[in-house]
Amino acid sequence: MRVRRYGILLAVLLVSFLLLTVQGELMAIVLTPVQSLLVRVHRGALGFWANYVDWKVVRREVVSLRGENEQLRVQALQAGETREENTRLRRLLVLRDRLPLATVAGEVIGREAGGWVRSLTVNRGRSDGIAQQTPVIMPDGLVGRVVQVHRGAAVIQLLNDPASTVGAVVQRTRTAGLVEGDAGGAVRFKFMARDGASVAPGDLVVTSGLGTLFPKGLPVGRVVKIEDKGSALFHFAVLTPAVDVSRVEEVLLITGQTTQDVAALFPSDG
Amino acid sequence: MGLRLLVLLVTVGGGVLQSTVVAARGVGGVTPDVPLILTVLIALRSGPESGCLAGFVAGLLQDLTGGGLVGVQALTKGLAGFGMGLLVGRFWVTNPLVQVPGLVLLSVTEGLGRFLLLQMFHYPAAFGELMLHVILPQALYNGLIGTLCILAEAGYELMRRRSWQ
Numbered sequence: 024m025r026v027r028r029y030g031i032l033l034a035v036l037l038v039s040f041l042l043l044t045v046q047g048e049l050m051a052i053v054l055t056p057v058q059s060l061l062v063r064v065h066r067g068a069l070g071f072w073a074n075y076v077d078w079k080v081v082r083r084e085v086v087s088l089r090g091e092n093e094q095l096r097v098q099a100l101q102a103g104e105t106r107e108e109n110t111r112l113r114r115l116l117v118l119r120d121r122l123p124l125a126t127v128a129g130e131v132i133g134r135e136a137g138g139w140v141r142s143l144t145v146n147r148g149r150s151d152g153i154a155q156q157t158p159v160i161m162p163d164g165l166v167g168r169v170v171q172v173h174r175g176a177a178v179i180q181l182l183n184d185p186a187s188t189v190g191a192v193v194q195r196t197r198t199a200g201l202v203e204g205d206a207g208g209a210v211r212f213k214f215m216a217r218d219g220a221s222v223a224p225g226d227l228v229v230t231s232g233l234g235t236l237f238p239k240g241l242p243v244g245r246v247v248k249i250e251d252k253g254s255a256l257f258h259f260a261v262l263t264p265a266v267d268v269s270r271v272e273e274v275l276l277i278t279g280q281t282t283q284d285v286a287a288l289f290p291s292d293g
Numbered sequence: 294m295g296l297r298l299l300v301l302l303v304t305v306g307g308g309v310l311q312s313t314v315v316a317a318r319g320v321g322g323v324t325p326d327v328p329l330i331l332t333v334l335i336a337l338r339s340g341p342e343s344g345c346l347a348g349f350v351a352g353l354l355q356d357l358t359g360g361g362l363v364g365v366q367a368l369t370k371g372l373a374g375f376g377m378g379l380l381v382g383r384f385w386v387t388n389p390l391v392q393v394p395g396l397v398l399l400s401v402t403e404g405l406g407r408f409l410l411l412q413m414f415h416y417p418a419a420f421g422e423l424m425l426h427v428i429l430p431q432a433l434y435n436g437l438i439g440t441l442c443i444l445a446e447a448g449y450e451l452m453r454r455r456s457w458q
Contacts, residue, residue: 031342035349035371042353042364043410054363061357068309 108272114162115273121288124238125279127151129159131272132176141184141204141268143167147276148175156236158277164242164265164289165189165230166274177276181268182243183210190231191243193222194286199231202243202262210244212260224248228262229286238277240286265289297343300335304347307331308354323430325438328355329403332374333396334442341378348374362414369406373399389443397436404428 119126129151133144147153149172157169159179167187171178180187183204191202191212200215212228226246232239244262251258307328328351336344352370356363377399408416408423 028342031345032371032375035345035375036368039349039364039368039371042356042367043362043414054357058357061354064309065358 111162111273115275118160118162118288119275122275122277122285123281123283124277124285126160126275126277127153129177129274129276131274139185139206141181141187141208142170143179143181143268143271143274145177145179145274145276146175148173148177150174151276152278153177153276154278158237158241159274160241160277161266161271161274162290163267164244165237166266166268166271168236169276179274182264182266183208183268189237189243190233191228192231193246194227194229194240196221196226198222199233200228200259202228210262210264212244212246212262215258215260222246222249222260227265228260232282232284235280238281238283238285240284240289242286242289300339300343300347301350303331303335304328304351305354308351308358311355320434321430323427323434325434326400326403326431327438328352329370329373329400330396330435330439330442332370333377333392333399333439336374336376336378337381337392339378340381341375344374344378345371346374348372362411365407365410368410369403372406373403389440389447392443393436393440396439397432400432400435401428404432 115128119128127147129145129147131143132146135142135144143159143166145159153169153172155169155172157177159166159168165182167179167181167184169177170180181204182189182202185204185206187202187204189202190199192199193212193215198215198221200212202210202212204210215222224246228243228246230237230239230241230243242265244264246260247263249258249260307330311324311327329348332344332348332351335347348370349367352366352368353363355366355370377395380395404424404427408420408428
C-alpha cells in the first residue's frame, strides 16, 4: 500500500520533471497534436459558454420586452377607451346643443339585463331635477324612461324591457302603433292597422309625441320584418332598436318639454 | 474503476470549467483555481493516490491549455493532491472549519511552489507583486468557493439522510 502510494508520487514527479526538462523541439513535436486537440475542446467549451451567455442576455431582453409590450398594450387600450369615450361625449354634446329641450347628462353606473327586467342605473337623481317618466335618449335615439328616482341616482326602464310601452309612428307612412319589449329582448311595433300597412323593412319608427311623455320624433328603431297574422285585425313588425342598449355608457335625460318634431336632429341612419 | 472514472471526469471537467465559465467570472481580474479545489476535495475523500493523480491530470491540462511551461502545474498540483491526501485522519482535516483555511493555505503553498519551480526557468515576475496580486487573492477566492462546495455537499448529505428516514 505504502509502496504503491509513493510509487504513484514518484511517477508523477518523474513525468513532471521529464516534461519540464524536454520543453524544446521534441516536446513540441509530441505535444502539439495533444495541444491542438485540447485547444479544439477548449474552443468548443468556450463557444458553448458564449452561447449560454448570449442566451441569458437574450432571455433577459425578451422578459424586459414582454413587460414593455404589456405596458404599451395597456396604454393603447386606455388610449382607445379614452378616444371612444371622447367620441361618445362629443356626439352627446352635439345632440344636447341641438335639442330645443333642457337635458341633463348622466353616466351609467349599473345594469340589469337578466330578462325579467332590463334597466340601467345612472348617476343622476332627484337632486338633479330628475322625475319619474323622464325620457332618456342617446345620439342614436330613445333609450327608455326613468321608472325609479333616488336622491343621486335613477333607474331607467329600457326600450326592450318586457314592461316597456312607447307610442310610435312609422316615419315614412305615419302608421301608428305601440312599441313594446318582450321577454326575449326583442322590440316589436304592435297594433298597426291593416289598412295602413305599406310599412316595409328598413322603415324608421319614431315616437309619436301623442302623450306628454316623449317628445315627437325620437328614433325608436328600424323595421326588420313584418309579421302578418292573416285574418288578425292588427299585424306587427319586429324592430332593431335605434340604440344598442348593451353598449350605453352615457345618456341624456330630458327634463324639459317641446311640441316640436325632433326627428331631424338625429342622424338619418339611426 | 467507477471511482477512478468519476475522478477523471471531475478533473477534466474542472479543467474545462476553469478555462470557460470561471474565466468569465473573475472578480477584479482574480479567478479561483477550480482544478486545485477539486484536487483537494478528491484527495480528502479518496486519499493521496487519487489526489496525486487528479492533481497531476488537472495541472497537466492547465499547462497544455494555458500555454505556459508544460509540467509545472502538473507537478505542483500532483504534490498538493498527494499532500492533502496524506493529511486525512490527521489535524481534523475532515472538519469544514479546518478544510477551508487548509485550502487557502494549500493554495498559497501551491502558488509558492509554482513560483519556485518557475524560477528555475528564469520567470521574470517579482515575488511581492505576484504574491499580492495573484497568489493571495486567488487563495482567498479558492477558500470562498471551497466553502460553497462544502456547504453544498453538507446540504446534499442532509437531504439524502432525510430521504432515507
